[in-house]
Amino acid sequence: MMRAKASRRRVRVWDPLVRIVHWSLVAGVAANAFLTEEGERWHQWIGYGVEALIGVRILWGFVGPWPARWTSFWPTPGRLRAAIASGTGGSAAASPPGITHTPLGAVMMLTLLALLLGLGATGFMMEETDRFWGVEWVEETHELMSNAILVLVPLHVLGALWESRKRRDNLIAGMLHGDRHAPEETASR
Numbered sequence: 290m291m292r293a294k295a296s297r298r299r300v301r302v303w304d305p306l307v308r309i310v311h312w313s314l315v316a317g318v319a320a321n322a323f324l325t326e327e328g329e330r331w332h333q334w335i336g337y338g339v340e341a342l343i344g345v346r347i348l349w350g351f352v353g354p355w356p357a358r359w360t361s362f363w364p365t366p367g368r369l370r371a372a373i374a375s376g377t378g379g380s381a382a383a384s385p386p387g388i389t390h391t392p393l394g395a396v397m398m399l400t401l402l403a404l405l406l407g408l409g410a411t412g413f414m415m416e417e418t419d420r421f422w423g424v425e426w427v428e429e430t431h432e433l434m435s436n437a438i439l440v441l442v443p444l445h446v447l448g449a450l451w452e453s454r455k456r457r458d459n460l461i462a463g464m465l466h467g468d469r470h471a472p473e474e475t476a477s478r
Contacts, residue, residue, distance in 0.1 A: 299468045302356045302389050310346045311464055314339060314405070322439060327431075333416055340409040343402055356389045364395040391452060397445050401438065408434045 303311075317339040325332035350359040372392040390398055411431035414421035421427045446461075453460045458470040 298471050300471045301467055302469050303464055303467045304354050304357055305467070306349055306353065307346070307357050307389075308464055308467060310342050310349075313342050317342070318405070318438065318442065322435070327412075328416070333412065336409050336412050339405055343406055343409075346402070362390040362392075362395045364392040364399070368392040369396070394448060394452065397441065397448060401441055401445065404434045404438050404441070408438065 317335050321332055321335050321339070325335065349357050355361050369392045408431060411427050411434065414427050415424075415431060416422070449460050456470065460469060463469040
């Protein structure tokens with residue numbers, strides 16, 4: 290007896306703006322972490338660019354297509370409880386169709402965005418204002434957020450790889466071309 294073959298259709302999830310912002314943030318964070326030094330003009334301008342990209346993404350979360358909208362994947366308490374209770378972390382089977390992030394993935398994404406915004410704010414305070422120039426707690430907060438990002442980014446990538454394996458769908462490649470496989474539907478025998 291032949292086993293039922295799963296039909297897998299591709300669905301558009303990540304629009305071009307979301308993908309451009311995502312990979313531009315990757316490039317900006319990598320450049321500021323590994324190619325520039327704090328206090329260099331390039332470091333500051335890349336940081337301002339990252340802040341502008343986040344501003345665009347925040348706005349797009351209100352006016353963009355459904356998968357880009359905050360309401361399509363916001364990690365509500367109910368979504369988080371369901372993901373944790375199912376033991377899946379919110380895999381594709383537990384997520385509404387077309388969702389771009391699992392509830393736990395959304396928490397990670399929002400945490401990274403908040404840290405990047407905080408990093409930009411403290412960087413601005415240190416370099417562009419006389420009041421906070423040389424103030425120790427601002428410098429320490431900036432460094433702490435920078436280090437947190439350097440820890441969370443690899444966890445974010447590992448989470449994407451883990452979820453890719455569970456879904457049998459390369460989510461990192463999907464962030465390049467915009468598509469992912471819809472949750473599996475078993476064909477009738």
